[in-house]
Amino acid sequence: METIVFALLNGVIYGLLLFMLSSGLTLIFSMMGVLNFAHASFYMLGAYFAFTIMGATSFWIALFLAPVLVGLVGAVVERYGLRRVHANGHVAELLFTFGLAYLIEEIVKIFYGKTAVDYKIPSLLDFPAFTIYGASFPAYRMFMLVIAIGMLIGLWFLLKKTRAGLIIQAALTHPHMVGHLGHNVPLIFMTVFGIGCALAGLAGVIAGNIFVTDPAMAVQMGPIVFVVVVVGGIGSLEGAFLASILIGLLQNFAVGISASFADIFWFTGLSPTSEIGDITVSSLAPVLPFLLLVLMLIFRPRGLMGEQEL
Amino acid sequence: MTQPMLEVKDLHAFYGKSHVLRGVNMEIMPGEVIALLGRNGVGRSTTAKAIMGEVAPKGEILFKGEPIAGLESHKISRMGLGYVPESRDIFPTMTVRQNLILGIKDMKNPGKYTVDDMLDMFPNLRRRADNAAGVLSGGEKQMLTMCRTLMGNPELIIIDEPTEGLAPKIVQQIGDTIAEIAKTGVAILLVEQKLSIALRIANRVYVMGHGEIVYGGTPSDFATRDDVRKEWLEV
């Protein structure tokens, strides 16, 4: 029982974090057709910026300032990099962001060193929020939950309740037409790219300290975020949300299950000492998102909620 | 006083390596309705796209005397040039009302029409005002697209093949609507294939062939030019 409760809590938090990362990517992908390989690099930048700002001031300032800075970096990248490559097609754009991810990692290594930095949870939030089943649940994770839900509501309000949101939604599917109606599409692209990066940066700010802030964090998170976007379906924030939570839960539940294949498939007579019988469900956790991705692409290429096939 | 609304001088355009427009010249005076005729594939839609900045143009395009060639499309639009593309491009998941709202360029400074004006003008649209635009019929979609463009208060509208794929009765209606719009003083560049409509509402006619204008004149003059029709039009 406690395993379920904890997996649920942690899964939802992790899922919301994934959504924070993937929402921007989904918007950018459906609007510009660019699968931004460097998106997780902005997540990393968020964590590092927050670490620096926190060192100079406080976590609370970092919480607001770091995502803004990351968003600005993203806007500059869109304006002076991606827009130039756009004419050479999607493959060139993909390669550009691939190179960019590489570049950001190297620059981070130069500024912050090759090993992890000591980015700490603010002491104000460093206490157990509540205790269930003998284990305490840290307040910081509750804080993450609040921030993530706040972001969710903010994004929903922006997209569904404002005219700017309408324009963005229209630009997702018909960028040219939106331009002919007199809306500044390049500016919309740049803004959305910036906001997307800022959201990734925010995820970095609040996750960098409970996980690890090191130059490898982008590479580790990047592929998972792709999985979310593809599984959710192109252009669908709802899909990205579902996929994020699904993957968050899937991974957390899988880690919690110690049963091995031999236990599960006992009826096939699989030996617990055999190579396959010995595999436990928990060791499958890192594989599951990618399995989901490949299966999804083969059997339902438009994703959970997507309108069009990838 | 006699400054043309739109002047196109020696306009060229390329798709990849192939040379599609080879020196288009035309002009549209304020309040005029111009029909741009020609066979499929001669570059009529490309001309429209090049003017609107969707295809990279080479050459001179002046709108109210200002050069607009190569400007970003929103800038062209904000100068007062409206565009109704062949593909119509309504926003299918949004309501009719939302579609119309998106036609407004600047909320602080809206045009002479309000959303309600439009809905009053087209009772069909009013009935569907809060439905997703994707479920409208072809004719209704075409109406919506034109209304949406009107919301932006254009001085010239380029309408690309508005009657394509529509039933004859609807074609008639669309023709009437365009004539109606023209009456409000908006200049119109109508890219058409159906001579009947074009000749009915146009003040002047251009015929395109091979990426350039091969004929320009009034409908009555055009009626006498069998040679042009034979060489450059299907019928």
Added chain:
Amino acid sequence: MSDTTQSYQNIAPSGAAKFRQRILPFAVFIAIILLIPLTDPSRTMYALMHQMAIYIVFAVAYNMLLGKGGMLSFGHAVYFGLGGYLCMHAMNWIADGTGIWGSFPTFFLPIIGFVGGGLAAIVIGSFSTKRSGTTFAMISLGVAELIFAGAFMFDSLFGGEQGINGDRMNGPEVFGLSMGPQSDIYWFMAFWTILAVIAMYAFTRTPLGRLSEATRDNPQRVEFIGYNPQRVRWLVFSLSGAFAGLAGGMSAVNYEIFTPEALSLIPSGFVLIMAYVGGITYFVGPIMGAILLTYMSSMMSDFTEAWLLYLGLMFVLIVMYAPRGIAGIIFGIWDGIRGPNAGEMMRKWAVQLAGGLLMLIGLIVLVEVAVRWSNGWGEAFEPFGLHFTHGSIVTWIVIIVPLVAGGYLLRLAGREKEEMPA
């Protein structure tokens, strides 16, 4: 009918042109490979060249996919790795000497890699090549992550963290090579590199090779001349995987170890960068890329810590400004020199070169000073007896002035280009 044949000869390229375009480059390539040992290379040189050989084959194989087939893969190291792993197992079977393996020379292990990589590509390609473009790229990424993560579950196949190792000095000798010393391995590398490169070039001249390009450019039309584009992609993918596996086999013999990292995104990304930097629209592009990047990765890392940064910068700049890669630049210059307005072109290049060099100087000083500042070891950047510290104004002048001046020159050259008639 001989009439038509005769006429056909008139429109086909002449024998001399064929020789110049197809035979001569290979003759030169082979001659260089055969002459290198005369220079008595050091062990380091040998190690570097062997690495280059492996990456040449891998990058050209990768380009069968990306350049010729239009399929962008982020996971091609899977076939390199699976081919290599099969070779490691085979190497151990040879050491055990059981069955026919006792008489299998390690020299021919790359054949096993070819088969292994090819089989893996046939199986995975059967579903991944159903789609093209971004979807294919995503599937390749997913499959690669899946196999990489899964590799840690099957220790008997992949050896877990420590991988599988073996000893190449077993089995019968061929060509009098004991396969022990580096100089023996050189001949092994030369043999397989030449064979694989020629085979992959020949592939571009086959019906499937031509169709692969046709499918890349226009899959729809391919369907209407009687070909199944999915089948074309699958076959090309399988062959590309097979050659990648062959490169894996070469790597297995060279290092005598394979670890699951060989299947990961890192080598996949590296080979993508190699092929692209070299130039994917040219057959020789990936070869140039492989040589350059291997050299950079092993030599430049001795000169500067920031070599990966330079590599990333180079890649991004090539994507942005020279999408046809280094080969494209070289051939562009070559064509320009022989073109009608060579003088004008050369003047433009001179300006561009000067601008590029200036920017490069500023950039290098910036990066090197930054690296040393970030290390905090109090070191200064001291090229040619000069002394740059991050605090001194001189340093910043040396950074900013060339950057600005170079940028200005490049803009100038760029503007001229636009003014030239289309």
Added chain:
Amino acid sequence: MTAPALSLKNLCKSFGPAKIINDVTLDIAKGERHAIIGPNGAGKSTLFNLISGLYTPTSGTVSLNGTLISGVAPFEINRMGLSRSFQVSNIFANMTVRENVRCGVLHSLGQGYAFWKSVTSSKEVQEKTYEVLEHCSLVDKANTPAALLPYADQRALEIAITIAGGANVILLDEPTAGMSHSETDRAVELIRKSTEGKTLVIVEHDMGVIFDLADRISVLVYGEIIASAPPSEIRGDPKVREAYLGDEALPEETV
């Protein structure tokens, strides 16, 4: 009684709520030159896409020489002897004209997906390529990259690729689109020559071309065939006049 070359039965195609092709039934006999006319947006290209296998019908069937081909992949239909061209030139832009035609020839001469022999090893392929090039007057431009061809030559190459495989049923989608009258004449000559003894289905807007070429004309309006008859009858059909041609005059019978 041999089966018709092409037989469409109650063919329907919808995209979402929109019915593009509505209950089309049509038989085209072997050796017939059949034209399909109709206003833009009437569904002509959709009809071609249904016949050539690009789309699967919502309902109804298509048969080629008596064999059911609806739902069959385009490349298989092509192998069964049906080839088509496209309204917008759809050639291999990065290849030379010769290579374009050679690609079209390969499959019909049993080269398949071979990767073990050179593309130039088969004399038959070379000869056939030359023949097609000569036929379409493209020999002079054999080594020109296709993308650099003038427009009319690109259209000719489009037809060359279409006929290269030796199909018996040829579908041409607006082969003279964008051409001037004089170029059109040359194209008509080429079409006539290339489809000698074969079944031709052609979509055209140029009435001159159609009345010149076709044995029979079908008029497609809003996804339905409202008339299917020899040119002389179509010319006089008031229904056709009203629906498609409107009040515009048809060319007088001058020839």
Added chain:
Amino acid sequence: MSIKTAALAAAVSVVAVSSAMADVKFAFIDPLSGPMGPSGEAGYTSFLLAAEHINANGGVNGEQIEVKGYDNKVNPKESLVQLQKAIDDGVRYIFQGNGSSVAAAIIDAVNKHNQRNPGDEVLFFNYAAVTPDFTNDGCSFWHFRFDAHADMKMAAITDYIQGQDDIKKVYLIGQDYIFGQAVAAAAESQLKEKRPDIEIVGNELHPLAKVKDFTPYIQKIISSGADAVITGNWGADMQLLMKAAAESGSEIPYFTFYGGSLGAVSALGEGAIDRLYQVTEAITNLDASDEQYALIEEYKQRFPEYDYYYHRAFNALNMFKQAAETAGSNDPIPVAFALEGMTYEEPYGTATMRADDHQLQQNLYISTVSKDVKYGVDNIDLGWKLLDGGKIDAAAAEQPTTCQMERPEKP
């Protein structure tokens, strides 16, 4: 940038000066970047300081020594590339410790190299890779191990647990590779023998250096009802495990091999007292000579970010010096023969390099975290304190070996 690197810089500049006249070259092949980078750097700094001391005292047989770092990212194949590079740089001795998978690859590569390049031999001094196999069936003449192997360390831990009657349920967690598997196997077999009543309620292996959040694992441990956890985790995996344990607020004791590795104690804070245990060959807070205290303080002063932890790095270099001087040569083969069976008086007892398998036999100490100590760790005032009865003599820790060593001809 940081203090840590500043100090490292100081060390490097000293070495850089001495390297100009270096005669004996050592390669330090370990992670110097990535998640395990700090582990490698802590070891590297220890070797640098040890080399500096030897050079300051006249070197070895009159020759200066140099230790140069090669970053292997804990990847076996990358290690072989670095090994090749090192050998080309003229290196004759290899230090490596982080990751038994790497050590296995290096042993194999060194064996092959020495076989193929007679006269050019290199020796591998393993200072931390403790998979027992390396000095059992997989033993090699070219490999010497200066750390107690997993079975020896586990014997110390299980001896202690044997006396703790309130421990009824034990949870095993480790890294999924040969070392982690060896630890789990040793724990299972030794507990079964010494305390058959103990139930092993979990045996979890997680991927090496890839887990970012150990919370799910900790929750599994809590819900299993374990009274104690045994883990061989090191580097970031140890630190993050402790971080998650601290967050959960659980009070289960952890018996570890590497509780002293960077950041683990500070992650738990005061919660580590009497809850985090480790077994090591030395503790800074043991009674020792003034000289040893001075060394500990010098290290801390030079490398404030790290603690004096890799005592065996000093042992390894000092034993090399003793062996080389005994042999009268700095060449690998004479040094190897001199090392066999050599005893060395180290600051905390006597160490013997067992000739049969090249496994160093030394005293082991079980300690826990305490506030009342001379030297703290992780720059906080908590440090390691010897448990009552925590000292295990070398003889008691000794384990049998199955090694059948093949030796080259003695020069």
